Amino acid sequence: MFRLLIAAIVIGSVGWSSSVEAQGFRGGRGGGPGRGQGPGPDSRQAADMEVFHYLLENHTKIERTVKDLPNGVETLTESDDPEVAAKIQEHVHWMEVRIEKTNPIRRRDPLFNELFRHTDKIKMNVVKTDKGVQVTETSDDPYVAKLLQAHAMVVSKFVEHGFQEAMKNHPVPGKDVAVKTEVIYPAIQGHGGVYQLPEAPQQPRPNTKILIDITAASEPDKLNPAIEKVARYVNIYAGAGKEKVDAEIALVFHGGATLAVLNEAAYQSEFKTDSNPNLELLRDLHHAGVAMFVCGQTLRAKGKSPEDVVVFVDTAVSAFTTSVNLQADGFAYVPLAK
Structure with missing residues (x-):
């Protein structure tokens, strides 16, 4: 027995x-x-x-x-x-x-x-x-x-x-029990560092679909903090858990975040900066498979056109319709104001 x-x-x-x-x-x-x-x-x-x-x-x-x-x-x-x-x-x-x-x-x-x-x-x-x-x-x-x-x-x-x-956890004999404090960047290098927790409950699940709604503006000459957080989300699924799992991630920009996706020329003209500080990380996210959309209604209201948007970000009819459509397709909605 x-x-x-x-x-x-x-x-x-x-x-x-x-x-x-x-x-x-x-x-x-x-x-x-x-x-x-x-x-x-x-x-x-x-x-x-x-x-x-x-x-x-x-x-x-x-x-x-x-x-x-x-x-x-x-x-x-x-x-x-x-x-x-x-x-x-x-x-x-x-x-x-x-x-x-x-x-x-x-x-x-x-x-x-x-x-x-x-x-x-x-x-x-x-x-x-x-x-x-x-x-x-x-x-x-x-x-x-x-x-x-x-x-x-x-x-x-x-x-x-x-x-x-x-209330404490207890180590397995013969295993390295030191707390791992090393930050890793499994998918997006230099941004969104994560800690690996292979034994933690609630591990990232394969085939997860996530819609991240970005609305907050940032200082024109600095990276939008919300985009940095997206890099962390990508890295979590790429290696923070027991194993790498596939996840489908989509971003929609509207409100104050709309102009973060302008191409270099349009951004420089709008904000009088040397460059768009968001583009390098946005490009890395694109290469990692993240889909990106900008609200066409807000873009037009701010005096810009789809031609002013960087080529790897699609201009949607609206953030509203994008959110509705993707949630109907099974995407979990994650608002990210800042």
């Missing part, structure tokens, strides 16, 4: 409601989370969360001993309080269901996330006691055995500190 280490289930499940990726209890052991289903509540989430919170609030009434084994760990988790002991045992029953169906908890925590990836390699012997549960957890895989031992160490901290410790 396979069950998650009881103390981890009892004490280490804080953050359940925000981190569980409910799989509807589908799939089998070792098969990963139920594929094709997004995050959301399952039929047991509310009840399980209530038990988790009760046990966390009463963590000072829980006693725990841990013994490392050559291939795993042996733990005893008990309470002198009959109600706490009963809650521990209730919790074990439902965690057995989650483990056997590969329905993970605490996916935001790297250690828990990694442990759930290897449930098919864990051998467990669970014995109820008068006050709780004794668990022997082993694995023939040395790496998984180290995971079990690291997990047991973290759970001991949960027992000692309760919510304070359970």
